[in-house]
Amino acid sequence: MRFRSVFFGAASRAKLGTPAQQQRFRRTYSHLRRPDSERPCFGIAFDIDGVILRGRTPIGGSPQALRRLYDADGSLKVPFLFLTNGCAGSFSFPTVGQQDNIIAWLLLLIISRFENELIVAIGKGEPAAVMLEYGFKKVLSIDDYASYFNDIDPLSQYKSWGLKHSYERNYNSKGLQPKYDVYSERVKGAFVVSDPVDWGRDIQVLCDILRCGGLPGKENGHQPPLFFAADDLEYQAVFPSERLGMGAFRIGLESIYNSIHSSPLEYTSFGKPNPFVFKNAESILTKLVTHVCQVKETMMGEKCAFNTIYMIGDNPKVDINGAKKVGHPWFSILTRTGVFRGKDNHEQYPADLVVDTVGDAIDFILKKECT
Amino acid sequence: MRFRSVFFGAASRAKLGTPAQQQRFRRTYSHLRRPDSERPCFGIAFDIDGVILRGRTPIGGSPQALRRLYDADGSLKVPFLFLTNGCAGSFSFPTVGQQDNIIAWLLLLIISRFENELIVAIGKGEPAAVMLEYGFKKVLSIDDYASYFNDIDPLSQYKSWGLKHSYERNYNSKGLQPKYDVYSERVKGAFVVSDPVDWGRDIQVLCDILRCGGLPGKENGHQPPLFFAADDLEYQAVFPSERLGMGAFRIGLESIYNSIHSSPLEYTSFGKPNPFVFKNAESILTKLVTHVCQVKETMMGEKCAFNTIYMIGDNPKVDINGAKKVGHPWFSILTRTGVFRGKDNHEQYPADLVVDTVGDAIDFILKKECT
Numbered sequence: 001m002r003f004r005s006v007f008f009g010a011a012s013r014a015k016l017g018t019p020a021q022q023q024r025f026r027r028t029y030s031h032l033r034r035p036d037s038e039r040p041c042f043g044i045a046f047d048i049d050g051v052i053l054r055g056r057t058p059i060g061g062s063p064q065a066l067r068r069l070y071d072a073d074g075s076l077k078v079p080f081l082f083l084t085n086g087c088a089g090s091f092s093f094p095t096v097g098q099q100d101n102i103i104a105w106l107l108l109l110i111i112s113r114f115e116n117e118l119i120v121a122i123g124k125g126e127p128a129a130v131m132l133e134y135g136f137k138k139v140l141s142i143d144d145y146a147s148y149f150n151d152i153d154p155l156s157q158y159k160s161w162g163l164k165h166s167y168e169r170n171y172n173s174k175g176l177q178p179k180y181d182v183y184s185e186r187v188k189g190a191f192v193v194s195d196p197v198d199w200g201r202d203i204q205v206l207c208d209i210l211r212c213g214g215l216p217g218k219e220n221g222h223q224p225p226l227f228f229a230a231d232d233l234e235y236q237a238v239f240p241s242e243r244l245g246m247g248a249f250r251i252g253l254e255s256i257y258n259s260i261h262s263s264p265l266e267y268t269s270f271g272k273p274n275p276f277v278f279k280n281a282e283s284i285l286t287k288l289v290t291h292v293c294q295v296k297e298t299m300m301g302e303k304c305a306f307n308t309i310y311m312i313g314d315n316p317k318v319d320i321n322g323a324k325k326v327g328h329p330w331f332s333i334l335t336r337t338g339v340f341r342g343k344d345n346h347e348q349y350p351a352d353l354v355v356d357t358v359g360d361a362i363d364f365i366l367k368k369e370c371t
Numbered sequence: 372m373r374f375r376s377v378f379f380g381a382a383s384r385a386k387l388g389t390p391a392q393q394q395r396f397r398r399t400y401s402h403l404r405r406p407d408s409e410r411p412c413f414g415i416a417f418d419i420d421g422v423i424l425r426g427r428t429p430i431g432g433s434p435q436a437l438r439r440l441y442d443a444d445g446s447l448k449v450p451f452l453f454l455t456n457g458c459a460g461s462f463s464f465p466t467v468g469q470q471d472n473i474i475a476w477l478l479l480l481i482i483s484r485f486e487n488e489l490i491v492a493i494g495k496g497e498p499a500a501v502m503l504e505y506g507f508k509k510v511l512s513i514d515d516y517a518s519y520f521n522d523i524d525p526l527s528q529y530k531s532w533g534l535k536h537s538y539e540r541n542y543n544s545k546g547l548q549p550k551y552d553v554y555s556e557r558v559k560g561a562f563v564v565s566d567p568v569d570w571g572r573d574i575q576v577l578c579d580i581l582r583c584g585g586l587p588g589k590e591n592g593h594q595p596p597l598f599f600a601a602d603d604l605e606y607q608a609v610f611p612s613e614r615l616g617m618g619a620f621r622i623g624l625e626s627i628y629n630s631i632h633s634s635p636l637e638y639t640s641f642g643k644p645n646p647f648v649f650k651n652a653e654s655i656l657t658k659l660v661t662h663v664c665q666v667k668e669t670m671m672g673e674k675c676a677f678n679t680i681y682m683i684g685d686n687p688k689v690d691i692n693g694a695k696k697v698g699h700p701w702f703s704i705l706t707r708t709g710v711f712r713g714k715d716n717h718e719q720y721p722a723d724l725v726v727d728t729v730g731d732a733i734d735f736i737l738k739k740e741c742t
Contacts, residue, residue, distance in 0.1 A: 200570035217611035252623035
């Protein structure tokens with residue numbers, strides 16, 4: 001029963017966001033409850049960075065484009081969600097981001113061997129809090145984990161990280177007892193939850209954990225499992241050219257690890273272009289329509305409710321490649337407002353359609369679906 | 372004449388360290404001025420980390436071993452130097468470290484195109500100060516350079532680096548004018564002087580500089596030259612297992628750069644195992660003997676004064692590989708106190724001799740050279 005309640009608790013978050021987001025969602029979509037006959041036969045998944053926003057600034061006529069998905073009376077006429085490899089927790093629409101992808105795969109993992117095992121969470125913000133919230137019991141952030149080991153980071157004297165709580169909790173240097181016996185208890189899994197901040201330290205400590213079977217500084221041992229929430233090599237932020245993402249960190253870690261260890265690094269990456277993410281989005285859109293159209297879930301089952309789902313993205317390798325891998329009902333639209341700036345279609349990952357902006361994409365979709 | 376004076380100024384530093392070190396050196400070696408007939412026919416080069424020290428603690432009987440290189444009256448009987456890829460500026464003996472290797476190759480570069488060009492220096496400590504001291508005129512540390520560009524590091528909000536002067540000099544966010552016109556003047560070279568601290572930011576900014584021809588955020592352009600002072604993948608520090616070195620940073624940067632750019636990264640690495648470093652050490656030992664034995668330099672020329680130079684190191688790939696590549700007069704001795712812990716010889720880079728400690732190495736050398 002414990003597993004089941006965790007499973008469904010997490011599942012609902014994955015679909016409709018945090019409790020606060022769910023409340024906003026119910027407010028926004030409550031007037032969308034219609035009879036089944038009016039159920040829309042298409043849906044839209046938007047990437048955020050480089051399509052809807054650059055940094056915090058709307059781009060490509062995105063506010064106007066999104067407004068067109070609503071009727072004049074404010075009721076939603078086209079179901080959509082945001083499908084991002086970044087963290088977009090402040091959105092009031094259904095958003096599938098890094099944390100949601102993690103949550104989605106946690107559903108698969110939490111009922112297996114990790115729930116009561118010592119794990120390490122890596123990334124900006126509060127990665128351990130995310131994991132604890134979703135049912136893991138023995139989680140340490142890599143900041144806290146590293147603070148147990150004197151001299152694990154030979155460059156620490158040159159840093160004064162902002163994560164002050166970690167420094168305050170530097171058990172080892174203060175002679176305090178660690179929360180868990182990290183010197184004899186192996187780390188059983190490492191989870192890169194969001195973009196790592198201190199790459200040098202994190203790569204060093206991950207290499208220590210992974211090559212020594214979860215016990216840094218000890219003999220080489222079997223590599224514990226390693227998971228990444230996303231695998232974006234680059235993404236479009238405020239700076240004029242793309243910024244390196246979690247995929248770049250993964251490449252750096254992998255190439256270094258493979259240089260110092262005889263067995264190549266093993267890992268699992270979630271997030272786009274992983275087909276799992278698109279299937280998950282299909283399921284969320286289907287449940288959304290089921291929910292708002294009052295169609296009994298038992299009647300719908302897990303079958304996709306749509307003839308077409310449009311993926312609007314700026315990143316050929318991530319957005320377009322992912323949608324193409326899944327195939328029907330996905331239709332890929334590539335904008336020129338982010339990572340992709342080419343005149344013609346992308347050579348390696350050609351989209352079904354290339355447009356300048358998200359506004360143009362909505363133009364195309366609404367014209368096509370109206371006829 | 373300017374070039375010449377800079378050249379020789381730098382050359383003397385490369386050989387005998389900073390002015391303070393030179394003074395200590397003269398004090399230590401002044402009683403070693405002997406007639407040519409007593410000139411020693413062998414010399415020794417010691418690696419430091421994992422051979423002489425672990426962190427700041429002497430290992431392998433190194434104090435006793437070094438003492439045996441002096442006569443009972445305190446005069447030096449065996450010429451030696453330290454040949455490290457780390458920073459060992461506090462030593463009072465002739466030491467060839469990261470900075471010295473840089474200085475040595477600066478001798479080659481400073482008389483070429485870089486003297487008056489904008490360059491960026493990367494690494495812990497004060498990398499720009501090192502470059503300025505040796506005659507470069509337009510140097511910015513990567514901390515200062517990055518501070519000119521808003522949003523170049525999307526994770527900066529999660530950091531509060533100890534390099535406060537850089538934050539105080541954040542020209543851009545304060546609306547101040549930068550020291551150089553970094554927005555239109557291309558960076559002509561990047562120099563990794565010592566171990567980088569903020570790997571994520573440094574890899575991001577280096578990728579920006581290198582792929583955009585020295586103008587971050589602009590169109591792709593020809594890659595400016597990139598230099599590394601060393602290429603150590605790992606080194607033995609205080610932590611029980613090896614720590615990642617500058618070579619690991621280079622591998623991470625290279626693999627990421629090659630993933631986002633069509634032309635592979637071009638770079639030059641100095642430091643061991645680069646044969647240049649061993650040739651440079653030969654030259655320094657030769658000049659040292661020339662100096663202390665009052666042999667006219669013109670008589671010696673650049674010819675090596677030794678039948679044998681022993682390289683005592685703990686790192687097969689760096690110390691042993693480097694000495695073997697150069698060949699005569701180098702003889703490689705591998706200790707088991709650092710990176711190498713094997714029972715037999717190293718498989719890929721076998722040494723001429725394997726011993727437990729630096730004390731055992733000195734035992735062997737003195738016995739062999741006395742007979």
